[in-house]
Amino acid sequence: MTNTLLTPYALGTLRLPNRIVMAPMTRFRAHEDGTPLPIVADYYAQRAGAGLIITEGIWPSRRGQAGWRMPGLETAAHVRGWRRVTDAVHAAGGRIFAQLMHGGRHGHPLSRLAADIPAGPSPVPVPGPVHVRDGGKADPVVPRAMTRADIRQAVDDHVSAARNAMAAGFDGVELHGANSYLIHQFLADNTNRRDDEYGPRSVEDRIRFPLEVVHAVAGAIGAHRTALRLSPGNPQAGMTEADPGPVYRSLATAIDGLGLAYLHLTDNDRYPALADLRPRWHGTLIANVGENRAATGKAAGEAVLAAGRADLVSYGRAFLANPDLPARFAQDAPLNAIDQAHLYTHGSAGYTDYPRLEDRTLARAGR
Numbered sequence: 001m002t003n004t005l006l007t008p009y010a011l012g013t014l015r016l017p018n019r020i021v022m023a024p025m026t027r028f029r030a031h032e033d034g035t036p037l038p039i040v041a042d043y044y045a046q047r048a049g050a051g052l053i054i055t056e057g058i059w060p061s062r063r064g065q066a067g068w069r070m071p072g073l074e075t076a077a078h079v080r081g082w083r084r085v086t087d088a089v090h091a092a093g094g095r096i097f098a099q100l101m102h103g104g105r106h107g108h109p110l111s112r113l114a115a116d117i118p119a120g121p122s123p124v125p126v127p128g129p130v131h132v133r134d135g136g137k138a139d140p141v142v143p144r145a146m147t148r149a150d151i152r153q154a155v156d157d158h159v160s161a162a163r164n165a166m167a168a169g170f171d172g173v174e175l176h177g178a179n180s181y182l183i184h185q186f187l188a189d190n191t192n193r194r195d196d197e198y199g200p201r202s203v204e205d206r207i208r209f210p211l212e213v214v215h216a217v218a219g220a221i222g223a224h225r226t227a228l229r230l231s232p233g234n235p236q237a238g239m240t241e242a243d244p245g246p247v248y249r250s251l252a253t254a255i256d257g258l259g260l261a262y263l264h265l266t267d268n269d270r271y272p273a274l275a276d277l278r279p280r281w282h283g284t285l286i287a288n289v290g291e292n293r294a295a296t297g298k299a300a301g302e303a304v305l306a307a308g309r310a311d312l313v314s315y316g317r318a319f320l321a322n323p324d325l326p327a328r329f330a331q332d333a334p335l336n337a338i339d340q341a342h343l344y345t346h347g348s349a350g351y352t353d354y355p356r357l358e359d360r361t362l363a364r365a366g367r
């Protein structure tokens with residue numbers, strides 16, 4: 001098998017030793033106030049061999065909190081908590097972006113610090129039941145429709161969280177415009193029924209909020225530290241997009257040339273995002289090919305690079321279960337299976353205890 005994944009890449013001023021990116025993955029390892037637990041630093045440092053790590057989704061302010069024990073980047077305690085993580089990753093030789101994930105209509109008063117009703121583009125609830133704090137389930141609440149002031153606030157919340165990310169030592173931020181969260185809710189059909197300039201009247205209106213967030217964050221921390229993730233047509237959490245092409249082509253064209261760090265696209269069976277948008281985007285493109293499919297393996301990543309569809313490939317489940325994923329790809333070694341039972345628990349089991357290849361070698365040598 002070819003090994004293009006293992007070749008270096010220059011991402012702006014960052015020198016990536018390989019093209020294997022750790023995809024963002026929510027793991028619920030935060031204190032109740034949203035400060036990451038100490039084991040979060042261990043978890044990411046174990047995976048510092050990635051070309052680039054993208055953290056789990058982080059709420060920019062409690063107004064965007066989608067779930068209990070998800071981490072935030074709002075308070076001084078959050079910044080201190082994340083500083084421990086970035087220091088550990090950098091000390092281990094890695095690079096790390098924070099994913100800013102505003103939940104929009106996601107979230108429930110029983111799973112939010114503010115105990116309030118979440119707000120999204122329109123009062124359309126997520127499909128239920130939803131998870132709430134302490135392992136409970138509840139019927140979804142109808143979100144509040146965001147006012148113009150709420151929209152302004154959401155833009156500002158992304159800016160202050162991006163500034164906090166810089167203070168915490170991150171190399172950049174990825175704005176989560178994918179997989180059913182706030183930015184995606186403005187882009188999709190069923191979640192955006194607004195009749196103002198942020199509504200679906202035209203493609204320009206539909207992409208207005210995503211563009212405002214991109215411009216504001218890039219203006220605050222630098223375009224080269226700002227990235228965007230999109231998942232055109234992804235039906236996750238009840239999203240519907242009948243014709244993603246025109247919307248995402250316009251968005252890709254509008255952000256092309258801003259000098260962003262990268263565009264992170266998830267492909268899926270409903271819309272060939274990589275094939276359609278790659279020609280419209282001249283910056284770095286990270287591909288994710290596993291959404292709604294089996295976990296991505298080495299061959300799938302190599303195929304995307306060989307076809308010229310992306311510069312880097314992100315791996316979610318494979319990286320979660322294999323802290324030394326690049327070394328395993330280099331040796332075409334077998335991969336650990338994922339521990340499904342501990343995906344969303346709060347301890348180190350199924351989190352920081354996945355074995356590395358060298359552990360097997362040491363065990364065989366009787367050491």
Ligand SMILES: Cc1cc2nc3c(=O)[nH]c(=O)nc-3n(C[C@H](O)[C@H](O)[C@H](O)COP(=O)(O)O)c2cc1C
Pocket residue numbers: 023024025026027056057099101176178179229266288289290291292293294295296314315316317318343
């Ligand atoms: C446990 C888990 C949590 C995830 N959380 C996030 C998240 O916080 N933000 C996000 O953009 N994608 C999230 N994803 C999607 C992954 O980033 C990735 O797109 C998906 O797992 C497909 O890639 P894979 O085949 O390499 O696993 C999550 C996936 C998993 C398995």
